[in-house]
Amino acid sequence: MSEVVRAGAAGVRVLHGLLRPDGALALWGEDGTAAGHGAAGRGAAPEHPFAVPTAELPAGDDGTATVVLPSTGAGPLASPHLGLPPRRGTPRPRQWRVPVAVVPFLDVDLVAEFEGRAASSVEWLVELCGFAASLVRRGRVLPVVRIEGPRPSARWQPVLSGADAVRRSALLNRMPPACRAERPETGGDPFTVALERLVDGLVRTRLAEAGVTLADYGWLAALTGEPEFDATPALADELAGRLGAWFEQAARGAEVRVCFRLSDPREHEPVMPDEVPLPEDTWRLEFLLQAVDEPSVLVPAAQVWRDRSAPLRRWTSHPQERLLAGLGRAARLYPDLAGALRGVHPGEMLLDTEGAHRFLSHAAVLEEAGYGILLPAWWRRRPSLGLSLEVRGRDPVSQVLRDRAVGLRELVDYRWGLALGGRTLTEDDLADLAKAKVPLVRLRGRWVFLDPERLAAGLAFLKRGGGRMTAGDALRVMRLLPPEELPLPVTDARGEGWLADLLTGRLDQRLEVLDPPDGLVGTLRPYQVRGFSWLAFLDSLGLGACLADDMGLGKTVQLLALLLHHRAGPALLICPLSVLGNWQREAARFAPGLRVRVLHGADREDPAVLAAGADIVLTTYATAVRDADALAAVSWDRVVLDEAQHIKNSGGATARAVRRFPARNRIALTGTPVENRLAELWSILDFANPGLLASAHTFRARFAVPIERYADEDAAARLRQATRPFLLRRTKADHGIAAELPAKRHVRHLCGMTTEQVSLYRAVLDDLLERLAEPGEKWRKGLVLAAMTKLKQACVHPALLLKDNSPLAGRSGKVDRLEEIVDHALGAGESLLCFTQFARFGAMLTPHLAARFGVPVRYLHGGTPRATRDAMVAEFQRADRPGVFVLSLKAGGTGLNLTAANHVVHVDRWWNPATETQASDRAFRIGQRRDVHVHTLVCLGTLEERIDRVLADKGVLAERVVGAGEGWLSSLSTQDLRDLFALTPEAIVD
Template structure:
């Protein structure tokens, strides 16, 4: 066994504060490290009690190497009573003395971080007592940093300090060392007042703005006062604090630069603008209290609006323009709040470089960015003028909440409010809605009858012709596109409008068109330009001008392009217009170059595979409307076909709808064997209570769902979704509260339902009310009895077949006007044609199930108009589900077809589906209806 009593431990300080330690016996012979290291380092944690010690040989002596931190820990536990004989070199003795000083500083907590080193981005430590050597300070810093790394208790304390005072790991604005000590919490300071920076506007327009420092005493009995360079006698000691705050204010807001204790008291208009729009934000973010003029918050949020008034110059009921490229008369206006400026007044203020203007008792701002945009738009409009296309695309952009128009070289009015007057306003309204339009009597030259929807198509073609706008009649096959166009041709002849019209169709349909024209408009002079014996240039021109309609084929439109382009047609009509879908073919390019007063495309498939097919048809009927093909590909094709952009789909649909009339066999007014049905979505806000519960439930769920396995996650989400939907109905359902707590005012949806039922009863009508939850059905049943003094029927799965049959029979007899059904129990197998209103209180995941429930009233045997109401809460899962089911459709259906429901949601929609969107509740949506 090794004898510590007869051993001497030699300690030598090497370079870089490393220690070489070795042992000798009584004969002064060096002892091998393995013989003594575990005994000597028995309490030494940094080397794991001698196990991880570094062995070295110096001057033929075997020993161990200890770092400064390891040596500090060793000597800290070493005592004078140790049996171990210690031999220290001179420099080691000096180092141990410094270590003892460091230990005393740490025990007394007489150290703080170094401000100088913090400014350099380094964390070092200094003593808070005097006469500490540089060597001791260096060792102190090294030891403290090691303690933070090695000691769990100290590391935890340091982390809390850093978290509380972010200045330790960031680089905010610091005025001086004293400011740094205060902000880091290393030195506590209490001042008996609060400083507030106040900006006051001038009394007269164009004057100087005043800046003051307000001193607000903590003692409420003392009056606030303005700082004028000195504090009251009892507060003189705090004047350095005020000076530091002023220095900080000036650094954050350079326009306040003044003397060492004061700030600049007077600001010019430009300086005040800079302070209000930029520098005050920096002060606020730094936690400095600022009082700005009361009106600034309102004005700051408002942006000056630029508007253009379109002046209608039409007379005698005639159109004031013709075609998308027609120039329009206009006037610019500018407004902010209740102040309106003419273009001349605005330009004058811009020339004066004004920023903040006082007009008619109200302050307005002239933002430089707005001025730049406005002047650019004014120059562009002066250079090119405003066209019908500019106004139309901007109005359609606004309707689709978009900011980019499908145009290349025209003036963009997307950021401008447009005031339409007279006939132009009516034109845009009719164009967007496609009805109501003027009903034209069928021409006497037309030998036939039009069904109601065909009459609408005939009116629509003439409406667009009036304004020189092309049309794409895209009815389903078999719905009579041909007969609508023939009525159009007959009208042109009867009104003695210029002729001739050119009809281009597939070769196989030329004969069919001849027969149809002969049957329905036999008085029309039809000339068929086809075959090997067709007329040459001279005779073609004469024959064409004598005809009402010239029919030719797509192939000849290329071969005989010179002949066809020599005539300015009153109308050019394409049957099966998808034949020009490939925009790059000679055939498509040739046909798009033909000139005409009016162009019409007939097709049941305006787009088969790609969006460029749609562009080709529109470039024919309304050239340049959708821009050039490269720009169209950039703005729509790539975002939609490659990225699946829903926003671009909606925007494009908005642009094409005014010039496309598409009816399908599934359209309700086409299905003559079924009564009409209207579906209406009513968007309802949550109450404050519901919104609070909703947000908390989503927050808790999103946190918990991350901890679940894939299998558990699915079930957990389904449970949570049920809770959310119940909460959207009424908080009492989610909280499982008794009937006494189920008041109407706690749920706007219940209020809306009650109002709806009152209106239905007032009209002497009846309704079916579907809900997924029996508790909700019971709540509605009690509400009907209490508020409407009526006994409602309630069918749910717990009822027997006998009770179920009796309820159905009672309702069909008219004994009750309100029938509540659980969605599962009442969704199938019932005939309830006595009802003509169907109300879905809560939304089901699968629209097919909702449709099945609706079909209890809307089915064979129904003789009344059926109105379907779908109640949804704004910004919640209900609205998200509705949007997702509506938007996820095939490309063709998204752009031009009827909407189809989907039956499942993707995983990536989860967070968006759950999150409550408060911003959507600030402006509750009006009920929207779709037929």
């Protein structure tokens, strides 16, 4: 699945963090449901229209803040996390009043109280608080006395040197702009104040929790009680000076530090000829001195004691004192060092496996305290423990006979195991684990660390043993089960046969590239040969497939090759009416040996009679729904859906009908497996392999919501893994395909409007705003959508809106521009396709263009009979002279092959880019030998231009905004609709 479409984020909430000018931490939020509905207030700092109330924020002191946010005349811009359409106009900073929760400290648990997602500003504040907590935990604080008011005060202040100073600078540089939203333009940076407040508060909290008081009076008492204390000016100055000198000396920090290097037994090799090798399973912990600003400078303790520490002279003149003092402080954190310090010149420790594990357990604490830690490379990327699933087919014959379709209902034997780093552990490995006394274990010559709780959970799960399940269940367990349903994730699969290869991602290795079948007329391109071979391979296994090649890459000929390759009974092929004739022609052209029958029309035969004498029975989706009972009574070899997006609504009548038809195998053909929502992908793949992706509810919870709403990349990766074996997606940009296609060039034409168009546009808009001002919201959605249709009609031509069949010439900027494009194309001897979503306008445009240019102008719409439609397409494709083909977007936007044209004009905009792309691909497809020019006509200064900007931006935002069509517009506020639909002066051209 190469593309992921995200749905709109209405209802999503976003939590923001704020660093106030006085250093306090505050939280405020935005509500995606309310965004766009509140009116912008008046005054210097009006209330933010869609801020979350204080009662719904995490626990804290209630308050308000005045934040500066980018805004337009309609109000503040919404956070990008909400996925809402951009407001019209140039953003400018403006003050807004928001409810806030002021918190003394911020951690992940507090953020979790909010029902929504946290913005980067909140994540940064959590990181700042974690840094403060780390300083306090490591004792990187000292007392100071400040003389800032009538009475001196005693505070705890962080000591920042070495790595801590670097981390402070990194935090400051990464501060999100949103954290400074309340910062006055002339004010100071609150970062230092906030860090000092956090450290001081945390030290006092820790001392209070431990019941520690430093004295009953004076400045020491102020370090655990009220910060201010009484002292004479002379005493206060002396205290401040002495404590300040102590603090400055500590802040300068050491230029070298003690470093510990642990080597596992494999890394011990005698350096000197007379050196005795260490016993097996003995670890070495070396002591070294390391330059803080150049960590690559390392001097072993043995050289320090022998006065051979020349590399450190630049940093210190007393290396021995630094080494001994550093080891002494480290012994408080890692008590095992005490034994080594009893020696005169401590240089290393020899540890057994249990001792090595104790050091590894303390390594993080030592590193956080500022010591250098060098560990074996495998420790940094130690493998994770998971479950493995072994499957074996119960019928060995099915692994050999390729013509027997075993499918997802085949029973297989399975057995659970444990896997480390994706490799299944053997019985000997498990025995070694059972004997291990500590989580540090040597397996297969490698040292590994195993979390005791995960290991115990995995070993307990193995007691379930094995059993029997279907191949489909094995796939669901491996790919789709939520992690909480198993004690460990499934990280490995093994076994024999196609299922094991499918589980391990090696199925492609079993794919045999086939020769084109006998009876196929024409030459398959290399990628088409591979697609046909892939279809045949899955067909032989009884697995359904979704061939999701881009429009125009030849899905039809690949399927016909499959039908010629293996004829085991009648195939039912369901397609839109617009391409029914195309399938007949393509079958006669590429596979004349196939017996093709058509189930369509008022006097259609019984499906069972047709199937008896046919290789393919062609029918339409509408007929399939009407004849569902009769079609369900036939045993089909294959059921194929062309333009399978017609069943994207899994609960619709079409989807329910086609799922009833029995078949040995099912195939879906579509150029757009996902148009608006991931639920559409589920519906198509569930048709091909029922139950494979679990239920629609489970799919939504596991994939659709995390991907569409929260952009969860892990969920997207799991979905790609789960669907990859059954979904083949190739695009025209893929290597090996792009070289076989001409270029496709997009041109956007900004057209002006005539005075007549402008007057009609304004009349429709004024009527809409007047009716929206009336009380009640009952008919709001219908009013907005109806008005939008009229506004688009006014942009196309006055006669379309007025429905008076008046002449077209000289009354529309779009029609004038269309005539220029047609004139240029015909003058170059090139044909042109003209798409409109208004069938009435197509009927008006056809005679106008025919009279204007004197060339054949054909018109295809939803009411065109099938025979006439087929004749029109055939005539256009083989015409000797250039011509124009006018098509309604819904009737002619899919399935047709119209490569005789290399110009495509979209007269009016359809708000779904995928729909317009499908229409353009009627000309941009295999068989096209010239560059294709796609012309989009947009009225300047109207709603068309503003929505076109959203579509032109494309990417995640446009897809989320467009959603399922035009319905999102009806939820906008009246002010937003006024801004969106408003007419600007540049729209008028006459």
